[in-house]
Amino acid sequence: MKRIRRFFLHDMGRKTLALILACTVWWLVNKQITVQADVPFLVRETQSTGLPEPGTLEIHPPDGWQLASPTPGTEVRFWFKGARSRLDQFLESEPAAHFDANTSFNVAGTSGQSNFIEVKASDLRWRRPDDARALLAPVGSSQHVLNLRFDRRVEIKVDIQPEMVQVEGDPADGHRELLEHLTLSTSYIVLQGPSRKVDELVQRIQLWQQGSTPPPSILEALKIEGARGDVQHRLALHPSQSQSGMTMTPEFVEATLPVRLKSLEPVAFVRDQIQTLGSAPEGLWEPHYTARTWIAELSYHPDLVGIEFSEAWVQRHLRLFISLPELPASAQEYDLPIHWTLVDIEDRKLEELLLRTLRVRPEQDSEAKVRMTRAANQQ
Incomplete structure (x- = not known):
């Protein structure tokens, strides 16, 4: 152990100097x-x-x-x-x-x-x-x-049409987009860019107008994912056009796409019988009602988004009735109007809203009333 210790510690000054010189030489050489x-x-x-x-x-x-x-x-x-x-x-x-x-x-x-x-x-x-x-x-x-x-770098004027706008995503469940009613804030745009790219774009537009290819991507896509109402966005130039060196005037085009409840489609339903309410002023009356088709139409309202407006919903919540007190006392027969009402709607505000936005009518206008005749033993 003493020999080993002496080997490392003997003449430490010279050994330290030698180590410093070696590191310096290594550093200088490494730099070169x-x-x-x-x-x-x-x-x-x-x-x-x-x-x-x-x-x-x-x-x-x-x-x-x-x-x-x-x-x-x-x-x-x-x-x-x-x-x-x-x-x-x-x-x-x-x-x-x-x-x-x-x-x-x-x-x-x-x-x-x-x-x-x-x-x-x-x-x-x-x-x-x-x-x-x-x-x-x-x-x-x-x-x-x-x-x-x-x-x-050249400039062209392009007539922009709603069909050129690509729609991405789907609206919320129970909703649908009305593509035929998509509108744009301008009818044309001005594009500037490399002549080759402009010529290529013009050719793609011509092919689309001839029905040979899909419309070219000029504006960025209109995203409607999860939409529950009208979608309105400012669309810039499509990224593929920007990357090719194109610029557009105006810088943005505003697009508006209506989104409506799917359940707003009219619901047709058949009722075999109707209810009677109240009593006739005098005597007994017989209704001559036959099964007929009715149409229920619900106007769009944002507070009705959660309603699954369908035939099942109509059959469960809609009642048709006639009001016997409306019969004239002196008549022997009478065409009594058919009314409708809602049942089993627990939310009073929702019921009031439905009464304002729901319209019920017979498929044939002539079937909006039911013929009432006084009972034979009452004539």
Whole structure:
């Protein structure tokens, strides 16, 4: 044990100095080690010529043109290679680059719908240009080259129709959407975008008008999931159009879609007999009622959402009756009106609302009354 202790503790000053020198040499050598990194940059189209945002490659197209490839919002990657210390400092500075296409783009001499520019990484304006060029140079011919495509920006007027709006989701249970009554706040919109995309959209609209394809997605979808009443939303340009570089004027189109209770459909039911209430003024009367079809119609009201308006509900809660006191005392026969009322409705407010919104009528107007005759022994 003494020998081991002496081995580690003997002449500690020199051993400590040697350790410090070794660490220093390792640190210096490590800083000079050549490393490389593959760094992503977010592509953005900009009209500014200022410094780009960190982590982005901003491209400034000429007036009347639009960046088509690479698509804004996607990533491009560049390789950087150099001493670890310099590369670390460069990456910590959040590198970014900018390219002004006006410097390489002859707008006056361009007659086509697209123009292509080949851009090397060294042609970009970097936030730290000296470090960027020094770290890009060692990569050499293996460095990625950007092939930029610019499309002419054109404008078209599009007649917008309700059939072009895609409806997503389903209304609440017991409800239905009235697609035939969907309305829009404007009859047309103005689209601006790359000429190729505009031409493609025009072709899709023409095919739809000919009945060959579904309508093109121009506006974003109208979402009606769980709706219990009319749905009204401001619809922006469809994401697929925005991603292709399109813009729309106006910025939003207001869409309104009525949503109604499914139970608002008229309910037909048959009654074989009716009830009599009260007593006739004089004598006995005989009703001549035969089975007939009746129609019950419930007007929409938001407080009636929970009612399952169906034939079963009508048979359970609706009663038809005639009021015998309405018979004239001197008549031998009389057509007595048939009335209706509700039964077994525990909520008084609900009953009052139903009495205001429910309409009951015979299928044939001539069957709204029942013929009453005085009993033979009373004549």
